[in-house]
Amino acid sequence: MKEYLIVDGYNMIGAWPELQRLKDVSLEEARDRLIGMLADYQGYSGMKVTVVFDAHYVPGRGGQYRQHRVEVLYTREKETADEVIERLVRNLKGLRRHVYVATSDMTEQHVTFGLGALRLPAGELLTKIRLARQELARRIEEERNRPGANRLDGRLAEDIREKLERWRRGGQP
Template identity: 65%
Template sequence: MEEYLIVDGYNIIGAWPELAKLKDRNLEEARDRLIDILAEYQSFSGLKTLLVFDAYYVPGIGGKYVQSKLKVYYTKEKETADELIERLVNNLMGRRRTIYVATNDMTEQHVIFGKGALRLPASELLTKVRLSRKEIKKQIQTETSKRTNPLDGNLSADLKALFEKMRRGK
Protein backbone atom coordinates (compact mmCIF):
# COMPACT_ATOMS: atom_id res chain seq x y z
CA MET A 1 0.00 0.00 0.00
CA GLU A 2 1.45 3.36 -1.07
CA GLU A 3 0.74 6.34 1.14
CA TYR A 4 0.95 9.97 0.05
CA LEU A 5 0.78 13.19 2.01
CA ILE A 6 -0.08 16.38 0.13
CA VAL A 7 0.52 19.53 2.18
CA ASP A 8 -1.00 22.97 1.56
CA GLY A 9 2.19 24.90 2.38
CA TYR A 10 0.99 28.40 3.18
CA ASN A 11 -2.02 27.05 5.06
CA ILE A 12 0.27 25.00 7.32
CA ILE A 13 2.70 27.90 7.77
CA GLY A 14 -0.19 30.05 8.97
CA ALA A 15 -1.48 27.33 11.30
CA TRP A 16 1.72 26.23 13.05
CA PRO A 17 2.77 28.74 15.76
CA GLU A 18 6.54 28.48 15.13
CA LEU A 19 6.12 29.02 11.37
CA ALA A 20 3.46 31.73 11.72
CA LYS A 21 5.86 33.80 13.85
CA LEU A 22 8.67 33.18 11.40
CA LYS A 23 6.43 34.14 8.45
CA ASP A 24 5.82 37.56 9.96
CA ARG A 25 9.59 38.21 9.87
CA ASN A 26 10.58 36.32 6.72
CA LEU A 27 8.22 34.27 4.55
CA GLU A 28 11.03 32.61 2.61
CA GLU A 29 12.62 31.41 5.85
CA ALA A 30 9.27 30.00 7.00
CA ARG A 31 8.94 28.13 3.68
CA ASP A 32 12.46 26.72 4.00
CA ARG A 33 11.80 25.64 7.59
CA LEU A 34 8.60 23.83 6.53
CA ILE A 35 10.52 22.08 3.75
CA ASP A 36 13.14 20.91 6.27
CA ILE A 37 10.51 19.71 8.73
CA LEU A 38 8.54 17.80 6.09
CA ALA A 39 11.67 16.29 4.52
CA GLU A 40 12.63 14.88 7.92
CA TYR A 41 9.07 13.68 8.53
CA GLN A 42 8.94 12.03 5.10
CA SER A 43 12.17 10.15 5.83
CA PHE A 44 10.89 8.92 9.17
CA SER A 45 7.26 8.16 8.26
CA GLY A 46 7.78 6.70 4.82
CA LEU A 47 4.90 8.80 3.46
CA LYS A 48 5.62 10.15 -0.03
CA THR A 49 5.18 13.84 0.67
CA LEU A 50 4.22 16.56 -1.80
CA LEU A 51 4.34 20.18 -0.63
CA VAL A 52 2.26 22.73 -2.54
CA PHE A 53 2.79 26.49 -2.42
CA ASP A 54 0.31 28.89 -3.94
CA ALA A 55 1.87 31.27 -6.50
CA TYR A 56 -1.51 32.67 -7.59
CA TYR A 57 -0.41 36.31 -7.46
CA VAL A 58 3.12 35.73 -8.76
CA PRO A 59 3.21 35.76 -12.59
CA GLY A 60 5.39 33.26 -14.40
CA ILE A 61 6.17 31.05 -11.42
CA GLY A 62 5.19 27.45 -11.38
CA GLY A 63 6.83 24.09 -11.38
CA LYS A 64 8.00 21.11 -9.43
CA TYR A 65 11.29 20.96 -7.58
CA VAL A 66 12.96 18.39 -5.38
CA GLN A 67 14.51 19.86 -2.27
CA SER A 68 15.94 17.61 0.47
CA LYS A 69 14.27 14.63 -1.30
CA LEU A 70 10.90 16.37 -0.87
CA LYS A 71 8.75 17.20 -3.90
CA VAL A 72 7.83 20.90 -3.76
CA TYR A 73 5.25 22.32 -6.15
CA TYR A 74 4.61 25.97 -6.93
CA THR A 75 1.34 26.66 -8.72
CA LYS A 76 1.18 28.24 -12.16
CA GLU A 77 0.09 31.81 -12.72
CA LYS A 78 -3.62 32.23 -11.83
CA GLU A 79 -3.78 28.76 -10.28
CA THR A 80 -4.55 28.27 -6.60
CA ALA A 81 -2.93 25.72 -4.31
CA ASP A 82 -6.37 24.12 -3.90
CA GLU A 83 -6.66 23.57 -7.66
CA LEU A 84 -3.23 21.95 -7.83
CA ILE A 85 -3.93 19.81 -4.76
CA GLU A 86 -7.19 18.59 -6.34
CA ARG A 87 -5.34 17.76 -9.57
CA LEU A 88 -2.64 15.86 -7.65
CA VAL A 89 -5.31 13.88 -5.76
CA ASN A 90 -7.01 13.01 -9.07
CA ASN A 91 -3.68 11.90 -10.61
CA LEU A 92 -2.57 9.86 -7.60
CA MET A 93 -5.88 8.26 -6.72
CA GLY A 94 -5.87 4.56 -7.45
CA ARG A 95 -5.94 1.12 -6.02
CA ARG A 96 -3.68 0.38 -3.12
CA ARG A 97 -3.01 4.08 -2.50
CA THR A 98 -3.97 6.18 0.46
CA ILE A 99 -3.76 9.94 0.06
CA TYR A 100 -3.82 12.40 2.95
CA VAL A 101 -4.20 16.13 2.43
CA ALA A 102 -2.97 18.42 5.22
CA THR A 103 -4.88 21.70 5.32
CA ASN A 104 -7.15 23.66 7.64
CA ASP A 105 -9.21 24.94 4.69
CA MET A 106 -12.62 23.37 5.40
CA THR A 107 -13.90 23.78 1.85
CA GLU A 108 -10.80 22.07 0.48
CA GLN A 109 -11.13 19.30 3.06
CA HIS A 110 -14.67 18.57 1.83
CA VAL A 111 -13.64 18.63 -1.84
CA ILE A 112 -10.68 16.26 -1.44
CA PHE A 113 -12.69 13.98 0.84
CA GLY A 114 -15.27 13.75 -1.96
CA LYS A 115 -12.47 12.69 -4.32
CA GLY A 116 -11.45 9.87 -1.97
CA ALA A 117 -8.53 11.44 -0.13
CA LEU A 118 -8.33 11.67 3.66
CA ARG A 119 -8.12 15.03 5.38
CA LEU A 120 -5.45 15.83 7.92
CA PRO A 121 -5.88 19.06 9.92
CA ALA A 122 -2.75 21.16 10.49
CA SER A 123 -2.80 20.49 14.23
CA GLU A 124 -2.86 16.73 13.68
CA LEU A 125 0.07 16.90 11.26
CA LEU A 126 2.01 18.99 13.79
CA THR A 127 1.33 16.34 16.45
CA LYS A 128 2.57 13.59 14.10
CA VAL A 129 5.72 15.60 13.29
CA ARG A 130 6.45 16.19 16.98
CA LEU A 131 5.93 12.51 17.82
CA SER A 132 8.27 11.48 14.99
CA ARG A 133 10.95 13.84 16.34
CA LYS A 134 10.62 12.28 19.81
CA GLU A 135 10.87 8.80 18.31
CA ILE A 136 13.98 9.78 16.33
CA LYS A 137 15.65 11.14 19.49
CA LYS A 138 14.69 7.98 21.37
CA GLN A 139 16.19 5.76 18.65
CA ILE A 140 19.40 7.80 18.62
CA GLN A 141 19.70 7.54 22.41
CA THR A 142 19.03 3.80 22.27
CA GLU A 143 21.70 3.29 19.61
CA THR A 144 24.17 5.41 21.56
CA SER A 145 23.51 3.62 24.86
CA LYS A 146 23.97 0.20 23.21
CA ARG A 147 27.62 1.00 22.76
CA THR A 148 29.14 0.24 26.14
CA ASN A 149 32.57 1.41 25.10
CA PRO A 150 32.44 3.94 22.26
CA LEU A 151 36.28 4.06 22.10
CA ASP A 152 36.54 0.33 21.51
CA GLY A 153 35.67 0.53 17.83
CA ASN A 154 38.16 3.33 17.22
CA LEU A 155 41.30 1.77 18.73
CA SER A 156 43.89 -0.33 16.97
CA ALA A 157 44.51 -3.88 18.19
CA ASP A 158 47.93 -2.86 19.57
CA LEU A 159 46.46 -0.01 21.59
CA LYS A 160 43.67 -2.25 22.93
CA ALA A 161 46.28 -4.80 24.04
CA LEU A 162 48.33 -2.07 25.74
CA PHE A 163 45.31 -0.70 27.61
CA GLU A 164 44.27 -4.24 28.64
CA LYS A 165 47.76 -4.84 30.09
CA MET A 166 47.55 -1.53 31.98
CA ARG A 167 44.09 -2.39 33.28
CA ARG A 168 45.33 -5.73 34.60
CA GLY A 169 48.37 -4.09 36.17
CA LYS A 170 50.94 -5.87 34.02
Protein backbone atom coordinates in the same frame (compact mmCIF):
# COMPACT_ATOMS: atom_id res chain seq x y z
CA MET B 1 0.46 0.11 0.43
CA LYS B 2 2.05 3.33 -0.86
CA GLU B 3 1.24 6.47 1.09
CA TYR B 4 1.29 10.02 -0.23
CA LEU B 5 1.03 13.24 1.73
CA ILE B 6 0.01 16.41 -0.12
CA VAL B 7 0.52 19.55 1.96
CA ASP B 8 -1.05 22.97 1.48
CA GLY B 9 2.16 24.88 2.25
CA TYR B 10 0.87 28.33 3.12
CA ASN B 11 -1.96 26.81 5.13
CA MET B 12 0.62 25.06 7.35
CA ILE B 13 2.73 28.21 7.64
CA GLY B 14 -0.34 30.14 8.78
CA ALA B 15 -1.43 27.43 11.23
CA TRP B 16 1.85 26.43 12.93
CA PRO B 17 2.99 28.99 15.53
CA GLU B 18 6.73 28.59 14.85
CA LEU B 19 6.26 29.12 11.11
CA GLN B 20 3.78 31.95 11.64
CA ARG B 21 6.38 33.88 13.65
CA LEU B 22 9.11 33.07 11.13
CA LYS B 23 6.88 34.23 8.25
CA ASP B 24 6.72 37.69 9.80
CA VAL B 25 10.51 37.87 9.48
CA SER B 26 10.97 36.02 6.18
CA LEU B 27 8.41 34.09 4.17
CA GLU B 28 11.24 32.29 2.34
CA GLU B 29 12.72 31.07 5.63
CA ALA B 30 9.29 29.87 6.77
CA ARG B 31 8.89 27.90 3.52
CA ASP B 32 12.37 26.39 3.87
CA ARG B 33 11.71 25.44 7.50
CA LEU B 34 8.41 23.79 6.54
CA ILE B 35 10.11 21.83 3.75
CA GLY B 36 12.84 20.74 6.17
CA MET B 37 10.27 19.55 8.71
CA LEU B 38 8.38 17.67 5.99
CA ALA B 39 11.63 16.11 4.75
CA ASP B 40 12.36 14.79 8.24
CA TYR B 41 8.82 13.43 8.48
CA GLN B 42 9.08 11.84 5.03
CA GLY B 43 12.30 10.12 6.08
CA TYR B 44 10.69 8.82 9.26
CA SER B 45 7.26 7.86 7.90
CA GLY B 46 8.19 6.59 4.44
CA MET B 47 5.37 8.65 2.89
CA LYS B 48 6.05 10.48 -0.37
CA VAL B 49 5.54 14.16 0.47
CA THR B 50 4.49 16.92 -1.92
CA VAL B 51 4.04 20.50 -0.74
CA VAL B 52 2.07 23.01 -2.81
CA PHE B 53 2.48 26.79 -2.57
CA ASP B 54 0.10 29.36 -4.09
CA ALA B 55 1.45 31.67 -6.82
CA HIS B 56 -0.16 34.75 -5.30
CA TYR B 57 2.70 34.86 -2.77
CA VAL B 58 5.36 34.15 -5.42
CA PRO B 59 4.11 35.44 -8.79
CA GLY B 60 5.41 33.75 -11.92
CA ARG B 61 4.96 30.77 -14.16
CA GLY B 62 4.90 28.27 -11.34
CA GLY B 63 7.42 25.54 -10.95
CA GLN B 64 8.29 22.13 -9.65
CA TYR B 65 11.49 20.93 -8.00
CA ARG B 66 12.83 18.74 -5.22
CA GLN B 67 14.25 20.04 -1.98
CA HIS B 68 15.48 17.53 0.61
CA ARG B 69 13.70 14.84 -1.45
CA VAL B 70 10.35 16.60 -0.95
CA GLU B 71 8.50 17.51 -4.13
CA VAL B 72 7.78 21.26 -4.07
CA LEU B 73 5.17 22.75 -6.41
CA TYR B 74 4.43 26.43 -7.00
CA THR B 75 1.15 27.09 -8.78
CA ARG B 76 0.96 29.16 -11.93
CA GLU B 77 -0.53 32.64 -11.72
CA LYS B 78 -4.32 32.53 -11.40
CA GLU B 79 -4.15 28.90 -10.26
CA THR B 80 -4.79 28.07 -6.62
CA ALA B 81 -3.06 25.52 -4.42
CA ASP B 82 -6.48 23.91 -3.95
CA GLU B 83 -6.78 23.28 -7.71
CA VAL B 84 -3.33 21.68 -7.83
CA ILE B 85 -4.02 19.58 -4.73
CA GLU B 86 -7.30 18.33 -6.21
CA ARG B 87 -5.57 17.44 -9.49
CA LEU B 88 -2.85 15.55 -7.59
CA VAL B 89 -5.47 13.61 -5.61
CA ARG B 90 -7.28 12.64 -8.81
CA ASN B 91 -4.00 11.46 -10.37
CA LEU B 92 -2.85 9.52 -7.31
CA LYS B 93 -6.03 7.87 -6.09
CA GLY B 94 -6.23 4.22 -6.89
CA LEU B 95 -5.65 0.76 -5.62
CA ARG B 96 -2.87 0.18 -3.13
CA ARG B 97 -2.45 3.89 -2.41
CA HIS B 98 -3.44 6.07 0.47
CA VAL B 99 -3.47 9.79 -0.24
CA TYR B 100 -3.54 12.25 2.66
CA VAL B 101 -4.18 15.97 2.24
CA ALA B 102 -2.87 18.25 4.97
CA THR B 103 -4.90 21.45 5.20
CA SER B 104 -7.11 23.15 7.74
CA ASP B 105 -9.28 24.63 5.00
CA MET B 106 -12.59 22.85 5.71
CA THR B 107 -13.91 23.28 2.17
CA GLU B 108 -10.74 21.76 0.71
CA GLN B 109 -10.90 18.92 3.25
CA HIS B 110 -14.44 18.09 2.10
CA VAL B 111 -13.58 18.31 -1.61
CA THR B 112 -10.46 16.13 -1.36
CA PHE B 113 -12.25 13.66 0.90
CA GLY B 114 -14.93 13.40 -1.79
CA LEU B 115 -12.16 12.65 -4.29
CA GLY B 116 -10.92 9.78 -2.13
CA ALA B 117 -8.19 11.40 -0.02
CA LEU B 118 -7.90 11.23 3.74
CA ARG B 119 -7.96 14.50 5.70
CA LEU B 120 -5.12 15.67 7.91
CA PRO B 121 -5.68 19.02 9.64
CA ALA B 122 -2.63 21.26 10.18
CA GLY B 123 -2.55 20.70 13.94
CA GLU B 124 -2.70 16.94 13.53
CA LEU B 125 0.20 16.92 11.05
CA LEU B 126 2.26 19.08 13.41
CA THR B 127 1.56 16.61 16.23
CA LYS B 128 2.61 13.69 13.99
CA ILE B 129 5.84 15.49 13.07
CA ARG B 130 6.63 16.25 16.73
CA LEU B 131 5.92 12.65 17.79
CA ALA B 132 8.09 11.32 14.95
CA ARG B 133 10.91 13.64 16.04
CA GLN B 134 10.59 12.45 19.65
CA GLU B 135 10.54 8.80 18.62
CA LEU B 136 13.59 9.27 16.44
CA ALA B 137 15.46 11.03 19.26
CA ARG B 138 14.55 8.18 21.61
CA ARG B 139 15.81 5.57 19.14
CA ILE B 140 19.06 7.47 18.61
CA GLU B 141 19.61 7.73 22.35
CA GLU B 142 18.93 4.02 22.80
CA GLU B 143 21.40 3.23 20.03
CA ARG B 144 24.07 5.46 21.55
CA ASN B 145 23.70 3.75 24.91
CA ARG B 146 23.71 0.24 23.48
CA PRO B 147 26.93 -1.62 24.29
CA GLY B 148 29.11 -2.00 21.21
CA ALA B 149 27.21 0.70 19.27
CA ASN B 150 28.94 2.38 16.34
CA ARG B 151 30.67 5.45 17.71
CA LEU B 152 31.76 6.86 14.34
CA ASP B 153 29.49 9.89 14.69
CA GLY B 154 31.37 11.07 17.76
CA ARG B 155 34.69 10.87 15.91
CA LEU B 156 33.68 12.84 12.81
CA ALA B 157 34.64 16.47 12.40
CA GLU B 158 31.66 18.85 12.58
CA ASP B 159 32.02 19.97 8.93
CA ILE B 160 32.00 16.32 7.75
CA ARG B 161 28.93 15.59 9.89
CA GLU B 162 27.14 18.62 8.37
CA LYS B 163 28.01 17.50 4.81
CA LEU B 164 26.73 13.99 5.52
CA GLU B 165 23.52 15.43 6.97
CA ARG B 166 22.95 17.61 3.85
CA TRP B 167 23.57 14.54 1.71
CA ARG B 168 21.11 12.48 3.79
CA ARG B 169 18.45 15.14 3.20
CA GLY B 170 18.95 14.93 -0.55
CA GLY B 171 21.26 17.89 -1.05
CA GLN B 172 24.79 18.01 -2.34
CA PRO B 173 27.53 16.90 0.12
